[in-house]
Amino acid sequence: MLSLKLWSKYIAKYLSGNPKITVKPKFGGGGVTNANFFQKTAKPDGLTATMANLPSIVSHSIKRKGVKYDMSKWHVIGAEPDNYILIAGKSSKVKSINDLRGAKRSMSFGTRKRNLGTMAYEYLWRAAENPISVIAGFGGNDTVVQALGSGEIPLSYIRGPQFLKQAVTFKDLGIVGITQDGVIDKSGKIVRSTRFPNMPTTHEALLKINPKVRGTETERVITTLPIMRQLSKVYFLPSGTNKSIIGAWRSALTKAASDPAFLAEHKKTIGVPFTFVEHKQAASLFKNGLSILSDPFYQKGGKGYAMYAGGKKKKKK
Secondary structure, eight states, rough: OOOHHHHHHHHHHTTTTTTOOOOOOOGGGGGHHHHHHHHHHHTTSSSSEEEHHHHHHHHHHHTTTTOOOOOSEEEEEEEOOOOOEEEOOGGGGGOOOGGHHHHHSSSEEEEEOOOOOHHHHHHHHTTTOEEEEEEEOOOOOHHHHHHHEEEESSEEEEEHHHHTTTTHHHHTTEEEEEEOOOOOOOTSOOOTTTTSSSSOOOOHHHHHHGGGGGTTTTHHHHHHHHHHTSSSSEEOOOOTTTHHHHHHHHHHHHHHHOHHHHOOOOOOOHSOOOOOOOOOHHHHHHHHHHHHHTTTTSSSTHHHHHHHOOOOOOOOO
């Protein structure tokens, strides 16, 4: 939220009249509360925009209970992508993708909630003939790091920016990055983030440890993940907004995202560089994401749904 508050000042700079933009958080329901509020109250007059996170996009696609919005009719004006790092603690005895195969022992993967990411990592480990057990119920980033450092769990994941910020701590605790989800370039290919040029993508790791999975369900699940990560934060205007207003907002977001003063302030305040996907690519990825999630595999009753929405939970002490 702090990042958006910083950015909003620069977005206003590039909108006609330099209006003051007020950021109003609407927490709850994994983003559903905010999306419902936007659907109900936003008018197509250019005065209200919103940010929808990936959980709210998934909830919309699977028609989760409580969803009262149809974001497929909203207008995409840009997106902030994400890139997660698969991390391993000392107890895993995994130091690189070369160690994924042949460990021949049960390992657990700690997470706050099961999701599309944990499902992809399950497929990766299965391809390495070394299945893992995903255990939900861990707290935030600090809790996971502590659990990895103590050996309570051998595996987890973390957002790329957090991985960079905690590099010294991770080194001291013996926690290493194994793969990155990767980013989608403008040609639609999965590539390594420039922040992690020497770390393989999860898809690269998959094909290295088991080339036979090409064209299979396993590869489809893992190549879907980077697409979804690009939709971690998608910015919208309400349906019915006219083209000139949409164009003005898209232009403002794009210019603000590359404003040198904003980039410097963001790096200084947040501690990591700002990344942005301009509206054309964001809209294409959003449309693709909705299409992927409409597959019965991801819908209630499907094999994928059972993996990213269910499973074991950490036992309370």
